Amino acid sequence: MSQVKKITTPLTDDVIETLKAGDRILLSGYVYTARDAAHKRMLEEYKKTGKLPFDIKGQVIYYVGPTPPKPGQVIGSAGPTTAYRMDKYTPKLLELGLKGTIGKGWRGTKVKEALKKFKAVYFAAYGGTAALLSKHIKSSEIVAYEDLGPEAIRKLYFEDFPVIVANDIYGGDVFTEGQKAYKKIEIDP
Amino acid sequence: MREIHVSEIVEKVKNMVMDTEYNLPEDFIKSLETAKAFEESPVGREIIETILENAKVASIEKVAYCQDTGYPVFFVEVGQDVHIVGGNIKDAINEGVRLATREGYLRASIAFDPVFERRNTGDNTPALIYFDIVPGDRIKIKFAAKGGGSENQSKQAMLKPADGLEGIKKFILKTIANAGPNACPPFTVGVGIGGTFDYSAVLAKKALFRPIGDRHPDPAIAMLEEELLSLANQLGVGPLGFGGTVTAVDVKIEVAPVHIASLPVAVNIQCHANRHSEIEI
Numbered sequence: 001m002s003q004v005k006k007i008t009t010p011l012t013d014d015v016i017e018t019l020k021a022g023d024r025i026l027l028s029g030y031v032y033t034a035r036d037a038a039h040k041r042m043l044e045e046y047k048k049t050g051k052l053p054f055d056i057k058g059q060v061i062y063y064v065g066p067t068p069p070k071p072g073q074v075i076g077s078a079g080p081t082t083a084y085r086m087d088k089y090t091p092k093l094l095e096l097g098l099k100g101t102i103g104k105g106w107r108g109t110k111v112k113e114a115l116k117k118f119k120a121v122y123f124a125a126y127g128g129t130a131a132l133l134s135k136h137i138k139s140s141e142i143v144a145y146e147d148l149g150p151e152a153i154r155k156l157y158f159e160d161f162p163v164i165v166a167n168d169i170y171g172g173d174v175f176t177e178g179q180k181a182y183k184k185i186e187i188d189p
Numbered sequence: 190m191r192e193i194h195v196s197e198i199v200e201k202v203k204n205m206v207m208d209t210e211y212n213l214p215e216d217f218i219k220s221l222e223t224a225k226a227f228e229e230s231p232v233g234r235e236i237i238e239t240i241l242e243n244a245k246v247a248s249i250e251k252v253a254y255c256q257d258t259g260y261p262v263f264f265v266e267v268g269q270d271v272h273i274v275g276g277n278i279k280d281a282i283n284e285g286v287r288l289a290t291r292e293g294y295l296r297a298s299i300a301f302d303p304v305f306e307r308r309n310t311g312d313n314t315p316a317l318i319y320f321d322i323v324p325g326d327r328i329k330i331k332f333a334a335k336g337g338g339s340e341n342q343s344k345q346a347m348l349k350p351a352d353g354l355e356g357i358k359k360f361i362l363k364t365i366a367n368a369g370p371n372a373c374p375p376f377t378v379g380v381g382i383g384g385t386f387d388y389s390a391v392l393a394k395k396a397l398f399r400p401i402g403d404r405h406p407d408p409a410i411a412m413l414e415e416e417l418l419s420l421a422n423q424l425g426v427g428p429l430g431f432g433g434t435v436t437a438v439d440v441k442i443e444v445a446p447v448h449i450a451s452l453p454v455a456v457n458i459q460c461h462a463n464r465h466s467e468i469e470i
Contacts, residue, residue, distance in 0.1 A: 037307065064256060065256060065257070065296060065298075066256050066296070067252070067253045067256050067258060067294055067295060067296040068294045068295075068296070069294070070252065070294045073252075076252065076253065076256065076294055076296070077247070077252055077253040077254070077255060077256040077296075078256050079255055079256050079257075081256075081257065081337075081338060082338045082341065082371045082372075084371060104338070104370060104371070104373065104429070105338075105369070105370045105371035105372075105430065106369065106370060106371060106430075124370070124429075124431075126236060126239055126240075126429060127338065127370075127373040127429055127460070128240065128243070128254070128255045128336075128373045128429075128460060128461050128462050129239050129240060129242075129243040130243070130253065130254065130255045130256040131243050131246045131247040131250065131252050131253065131254060132239065132242060132243045132246055134252075148309070149297055149309050149311065150296045150297060150298070150309070151309075164431075174431060175369065175370045175430050175431065175432070177432070178230070178232070178427065178430075178431045178432025178433075179369070179424075179425040179426055179427065179430065179431075179432045180425065180432070181230075181425070181432050182229060182230060182425040182427055182432045182433050182434055183423070183424060183425030184423035184424075184425065185420060185423040185424065187359060187362050187363055187366060187424075188359065
């Protein structure tokens with residue numbers, strides 16, 4: 001986990017192929033926010049109309065529901081939420097061209113397989129460090145589902161937003177590998 | 190009878206909620222600083238430093254420590270010689286939460302109905318409030334801003350009396366290991382053993398209010414707390430689940446009498462956004 005790479009959205013296959021679990025990334029460019037309620041609505045909308053509220057090709061979704069900005073702030077505190085809750089929706093979005101997701105915690109098997117199949121990565125951000133992470137967000141505008149409040153879809157501009165590649169297209173998993181190195185006891189199943 | 194006006198409760202709850210969202214308790218910050226020295230993983234140490242830096246920034250700039258400003262949970266002890274005037278205490282606490290959410294720029298995270306629309310109430314009410322009547326003429330209000338990510342990884346089990354101590358330990362450690370990176374370690378782990386199905390979980394949540402490093406008055410339970418803390422830190426989970434030797438900074442156990450047929454055990458996982466506070470009126 002020593003190498004720091006700077007990458008910019010939208011992401012292409014060429015870039016995705018160079019990313020390995022454990023790589024430290026400073027991510028810049030536009031990303032979209034969506035969490036539980038927005039994912040549910042997006043996929044329902046897609047089923048009905050064949051469209052999503054934004055062009056998803058090459059894009060990155062950040063799983064976040066920020067606090068409201070104080071006067072003078074672009075966005076409030078904005079750390080990652082737990083990613084597995086979005087697992088049900090992720091493979092379809094990857095099929096439609098999504099190239100990256102940012103959250104915290106483990107992804108399920110189906111998501112990991114879809115990352116390989118559609119060439120995409122899952123980035124982990126430091127959970128809970130929301131006051132610090134918000135400093136890397138330079139603009140924010142609501143693009144869909146305003147009625148969902150903190151769960152609305154926002155378009156954010158990132159400047160050197162720190163993430164770690166958690167799952168790559170080669171089956172690497174930073175949590176599994178990291179924990180194995182420090183595990184000293186086994187619990188019987 | 191000592192009279193307390195609800196306006197005082199509203200104001201004090203509002204300030205308490207905002208303070209708690211911006212400032213982590215001192216004992217917890219200290220425990221993280223200590224933990225850093227025990228963390229073998231360089232990434233783990235760096236994460237603990239980032240967590241401490243985040244705490245500093247949130248406190249100085251008066252912004253929420255975590256974007257998930259949590260489910261407002263209150264444990265309220267009302268002295269039986271207190272007379273509340275000007276309204277009712279439940280409304281007053283909710284009004285305090287409502288004002289703190291608005292004036293403190295907190296995220297609204299409560300959905301009114303869990304199954305159908307899941308409509309956001311917009312102001313973090315209703316709060317979850319547990320009341321207890323106690324001797325005296327004071328009101329003690331304990332507040333926790335309980336994040337959803339760690340709450341989701343909490344578990345309860347109705348073990349068999351035959352499962353005994355070994356069964357209890359295994360269930361607690363498995364819950365911690367499974368919570369892993371999903372629940373933002375280093376954790377404080379609240380455990381409730383005994384009582385009924387529901388009460389064990391309340392005990393687990395209550396346990397999280399005890400200061401870090403404080404041990405249970407029963408020496409056997411105190412030893413079990415220490416043993417579980419040591420075992421938790423051998424699971425390899427580490428800060429934010431990236432691997433390491435600091436998975437938890439403390440394990441707190443509360444116990445209650447139990448039915449002869451039962452052994453309920455509840456584990457309430459508390460993430461590093463360990464937002465707990467207490468006031469007395």
